Amino acid sequence: MVAKQRVIRVSTEQPNYAVCVLGIEVSIDIYGSIPKGSTSFDVRGTAGVGVYVVYNPEVVTALKGPSKWPLDVGVEVRVTMKSPSKVVNDNKVRVSYYGPTGQTPIASAWLYITCMAMSLDADTGRTGMVESKATNKTKWTWGPNGEGAILLVNCDRDGPSSGNMDNAYPYVRSHADLQDLSLVVLNTEGPADVFESHTLLLHISMFDATRVRVFQEGGNASLSSYEHILGSDKLSHTVGCKGGKERHAFYVEGLAFPDADFKGLVYLNATLLERASQNSPATPVFTETVVFRVAPWLMTSSTMKPLEIFVCSIKKGHNTNEKFLEAIKALAEKAGCKLTVCPEMENRGDRWIQDEMEFGYVEAPHKTFPVVFDSPRNRGLVEFPFKKILGPDFGYVTREPKNGRISSLDSFGNLDLSPPVKVKGKEYPLGRILIGSSFPGSGNRKMAKIVRDFLYAQKVQSPVELYSDWLTVGHVDEFLSFVPAPDRKGFRLLLASPLACLKLFKEKQKEGYGNAALFEGLGKVGKITLDELLEDRLLRSDSKYVQSCIDWNRSILKRELGLSERDIIDIPQLFTLEDATATALFPDMVNMVVLGKHLGIPKPFGPIIHGQCCLEANVRSLLEPLGLSCTFIDDFFSYHVLSGEIHCGTNVCRAPFSFHWWNIIP
Numbered sequence: 001m002v003a004k005q006r007v008i009r010v011s012t013e014q015p016n017y018a019v020c021v022l023g024i025e026v027s028i029d030i031y032g033s034i035p036k037g038s039t040s041f042d043v044r045g046t047a048g049v050g051v052y053v054v055y056n057p058e059v060v061t062a063l064k065g066p067s068k069w070p071l072d073v074g075v076e077v078r079v080t081m082k083s084p085s086k087v088v089n090d091n092k093v094r095v096s097y098y099g100p101t102g103q104t105p106i107a108s109a110w111l112y113i114t115c116m117a118m119s120l121d122a123d124t125g126r127t128g129m130v131e132s133k134a135t136n137k138t139k140w141t142w143g144p145n146g147e148g149a150i151l152l153v154n155c156d157r158d159g160p161s162s163g164n165m166d167n168a169y170p171y172v173r174s175h176a177d178l179q180d181l182s183l184v185v186l187n188t189e190g191p192a193d194v195f196e197s198h199t200l201l202l203h204i205s206m207f208d209a210t211r212v213r214v215f216q217e218g219g220n221a222s223l224s225s226y227e228h229i230l231g232s233d234k235l236s237h238t239v240g241c242k243g244g245k246e247r248h249a250f251y252v253e254g255l256a257f258p259d260a261d262f263k264g265l266v267y268l269n270a271t272l273l274e275r276a277s278q279n280s281p282a283t284p285v286f287t288e289t290v291v292f293r294v295a296p297w298l299m300t301s302s303t304m305k306p307l308e309i310f311v312c313s314i315k316k317g318h319n320t321n322e323k324f325l326e327a328i329k330a331l332a333e334k335a336g337c338k339l340t341v342c343p344e345m346e347n348r349g350d351r352w353i354q355d356e357m358e359f360g361y362v363e364a365p366h367k368t369f370p371v372v373f374d375s376p377r378n379r380g381l382v383e384f385p386f387k388k389i390l391g392p393d394f395g396y397v398t399r400e401p402k403n404g405r406i407s408s409l410d411s412f413g414n415l416d417l418s419p420p421v422k423v424k425g426k427e428y429p430l431g432r433i434l435i436g437s438s439f440p441g442s443g444n445r446k447m448a449k450i451v452r453d454f455l456y457a458q459k460v461q462s463p464v465e466l467y468s469d470w471l472t473v474g475h476v477d478e479f480l481s482f483v484p485a486p487d488r489k490g491f492r493l494l495l496a497s498p499l500a501c502l503k504l505f506k507e508k509q510k511e512g513y514g515n516a517a518l519f520e521g522l523g524k525v526g527k528i529t530l531d532e533l534l535e536d537r538l539l540r541s542d543s544k545y546v547q548s549c550i551d552w553n554r555s556i557l558k559r560e561l562g563l564s565e566r567d568i569i570d571i572p573q574l575f576t577l578e579d580a581t582a583t584a585l586f587p588d589m590v591n592m593v594v595l596g597k598h599l600g601i602p603k604p605f606g607p608i609i610h611g612q613c614c615l616e617a618n619v620r621s622l623l624e625p626l627g628l629s630c631t632f633i634d635d636f637f638s639y640h641v642l643s644g645e646i647h648c649g650t651n652v653c654r655a656p657f658s659f660h661w662w663n664i665i666p
């Protein structure tokens, strides 16, 4: 698409004056004042002006003589300037009109041009540095060869230490805060006198004004010298230009993530305006635009490097978790991962820290920081993400349904991310988001639309909806997990499998261990022998049903993640139905915490055969060949009997992907 060209009029009656911008071609209207009797013209410029005659050679024949052209419609004169003016009107263009025979012109039109240099520059090359002389600044393109600047939602709290997120304040809060903003430089050069009749305006649209804020760098190092110039109450700002070579620096702050009503692009425009006289309104001469894309909120996958594991301490009541905490501490040490225990004062008896929040991050070439997504679930841990996680270089975002109606499916144990996958030739280098949902058409529980809309709008981790409503709690982490693997796609999908469990138990029965029992040694819990289990018709029919629910998802996962059977490992697990929804019969082993190659797996308390639990032995035989280390952790009374397990009771902040999201082609 060709930009609309500016047209400058000339006249043989009096000289005309124009301000042009370096590098921008303008058209001269030679037809506006053709003197009577003239049939041809020539045009010349002084040394600083490039003059071009544009015509269609099939229609127009150049006349004899070096530079005469017929005054035919279709011949057009264009000029570009070679360097900024030192003084006003230092460039001249003359258009001379001739009669059919004349050697001397009938009349001439003079145009005096002042050239301004003006360029609005940002990190369009995505190198972390402002790029000057960039092309294509008005277009934002995806991919490794893409161009366009990036903006972060300034949702962390660099300080002062209390209060809201930094972008809640219309001022720069600290020097650290400044690092989260994107630098934009407006370079200008031109004679001072130009600014008697011209002004330079920075402006944004009303739509963008609620999503972006601009500060102007002050004259000194003091933060108070950073002036808030554009935002919801300020759509335009006149840049104070004195003339000569000038550099004006601005800092742009993102206020909102992409969402259902916001594609993520914001435009910052600089327009040179001309005022023909004191009282007439100004007209635009030239506009320079920089487009930014607001960086999406990105999730991390369980196969990625763990940085910090969070777990709640529960000391009051029956189901204390002191022993569990010790086991998690040991596992974190082995994995070289920091442990943070959320004390009872902060968790207020709520141990389901996976459900309260999801750790992710935002990334721009100049800055990356983690961002916690606070779920609308809001139980005892409701205050924790905002009060304890939000902080310097740790951002915060939340979405809550306006009607306040939420279900168990709104917990973030029901939100997961696959490792990077390739599906029928399409790459998902940042994985795909997995959301547990209800059976099509059942009208049952579903994650709140406002949360799903947000997740879809981030665009680069294209969500897949699974079927999890068949579970009593209803979270995807009750039946699936991803672990790292040295081969194939770099990971395995673990799926809970009732049929694999029944098969294993039948084998053990055949080998003569029908008397071995589930829950042996758990004291209060009644043990069940393999013979009893395998005779239980209800358990068999429940298992068949649960397996069909998981298989349903298995086929979605295979299709949407491009997996084959060899990428999937079935983990033996039984569920029982109560009121038509499923609950794990013994600790749900796929609901594990993955810290690199160290897995913290719920201890299943399976039948002991040859001195070891046959379920543990089976899982070890499946996972250890992948170089994984299995630690079975007792969560029976502290989590399992309360309808959750280790994954539900932990949360892990992980290192970001090394792949840059802007290199995706979504």
Ligand SMILES: *[C@@H]1O[C@H](CO)[C@@H](O)[C@H](O)[C@H]1NC(C)=O
Residues within 6 Å of the ligand: 138, 203, 204, 205, 206, 267, 268, 269, 289
């Ligand atoms: C800024 O420029 C862009 C691209 O040319 C345009 O679409 C947008 O409407 C302009 N915005 C304002 C506020 O002038």
Ligand SMILES: *[C@@H]1O[C@H](CO)[C@@H](O)[C@H](O)[C@H]1NC(C)=O
Residues within 6 Å of the ligand: 218, 219, 220, 221, 222, 224, 225
């Ligand atoms: C810095 O500039 C601001 C306003 O531009 C002014 O109020 C302040 O006094 C200046 N500070 C110093 C240390 O010069």
Ligand SMILES: CC(=O)N[C@H]1CO[C@H](CO)[C@@H](O)[C@@H]1O
Residues within 6 Å of the ligand: 437, 438, 439, 440, 465, 466, 467, 468, 552, 553, 555, 556
């Ligand atoms: C095979 C398949 O795609 N099944 C369904 C699984 O569950 C989700 C969400 O409930 C549906 O969207 C799928 O169609």
